[in-house]
Amino acid sequence: MSSTNNVGIILPDKIYKNMSNMTPDVRCMLNLFEKAAKHNNIRLCYLTLNRIRPDKRTVEAFIMVGNEFVFKEVVRPKVIYSRIIDYSPICQAHIKSLLESGITVFNRPNYDVEKYTIHQLLEINNLLKKHLPYTLPLTLQSLKLMMNKYNSLILKPNYGEKGMGAMKLDRSGKYWSLSYKLSGELDVRHEYFINSFPSILLSRIKERKYIIQETIPLATYMGSPFDMRVSVQKNIEGNFTVTGIMCKVAKQNDFLTNGAQGSSTYLIKKILPETNIITSPSKLRKNIFSISLGIAHYLDHQFPHLADLGFDIGVTKDGVPYFIECNFISDYLGGIIANGKLLAEEWSSVFTTPIDYAKYLLDKMD
Structure with a gap:
């Protein structure tokens, strides 16, 4: 495979430092990345931001050889997918130097992710404002x-x-x-x-x-409130698309739907018949897609190089969607993968679509 097909993935330090002894869930995620890379005829290089130098044409990274990840020196990738959140001045200066050297870094962590900042940005848009809690x-x-x-x-x-x-x-x-x-x-x-x-x-x-x-009057499943993690990513054509919807149901007598707080994750089609939502499934899907894609396109004009977003969206029993918050990396490992396996095959696109987008960016360079 040509070195011009190298694509970098900047990993969080916690995952990078354990590449030789990764958890089954991380292994499952990386296997999905590799599956998409094979389909697109590209090679993935797993690295940390501080290893990439604008004045050096090679970089030390982990690459898959057979079924193992091997640490070696490779030609520096021209396209890099960032999976970290870091808007410190040092990080920003480093990324700026990479961009100036001709490297494309997408989903770059160059934004303030405070919740109120994002709320204020969305509130300016009259179409989106009505889907925001006060x-x-x-x-x-x-x-x-x-x-x-x-x-x-x-x-x-x-x-x-x-x-x-x-x-x-x-x-x-x-x-x-x-x-x-x-x-x-x-x-x-x-x-x-x-x-x-x-x-x-x-x-x-x-x-x-x-x-x-x-408080948004969230729809309920078996008496417990739930919201949705909606994954919105740029695809092989460079366009935003909804790649996954995960329903997060709070445990009994709880008000939090976060996985770390004991919630459970389900496919929307699995739980819909037992929710109190009165709108039709097709209209509900249309409402969720409309607000999620609308927010993605709006934020894309505010922040450069966005490509991988996860929105927490709540819906009322009437099927009206409300924006809760934005996550600048869309996957939800704790709810999508368990014991090294995907909980639902249709969620695999949450991991494969960003690799498709990397291929799109590489092709644009030719």
Whole structure:
């Protein structure tokens, strides 16, 4: 295979450092990458950002030889797929130097991924705005304002993932209930109050930035709320397409749908007959595709080189979609792969489509 067909994949340090002793789930993911690479007649080179130098024509990387990943020096790839989130000045300066040397880096981590920043960008668009929950930066003043306006609120860190630190407020008569979890616990705790805010709430918003949102009345499956991780990626033709929809169902008596918080993942077609959604499956699919592709195209004009996005989308029982948050890498290993196997074959495209897009970029260089 010609060295001009090399495509780089920048891996997170945790995965890269364990390439010789990777978990079965990571092995499954890399096998899917390799399957797409073989189909497109390209060779994948797994590396870290700091190993790529604009003034050097070779790079040390892991490549698949037979069924094993071997560390060796190869010709530096012209196209690189970034699977890291890092918008530090050092990272940005390094990527800029690579771009100036003629290397194409897509899905590059050059954006501020704070939740409120993305919300503000989408709020400018009148078509997208109606699919956003009302949201404010969390202060004691905005907290009181929102409690006067809504009966249920979600409080979550402005920057964070996996649902860690999220809280929920619900009004019941003159009382409010605060639902939350302690670090490392999966069980929900509750505190009730009238006027004085619980100390856990005050300490958390003092330690880090939070946002506060109206609670979306999520559709339910077997009585538990669920939302969807919608994978939107650029394909072999360079166009955004929806490559996967994963329903994340909260465990019983929980308000969080994150996999790390104990939720379960299902195909939408498997659970739809037992949800409380009253709209037709075809209309629901159309609504989800429309809002997801609309957001992807809009963000694509804000940030250069986006190609691999995962949106958390909630729907009401009437099938109305709401944007919850954006993930700048679409896959969801904990929900898609278990014990080294895909939970559903149709989710394989979440991993293969970015490799197809890399082929598209390579062909454009010829």
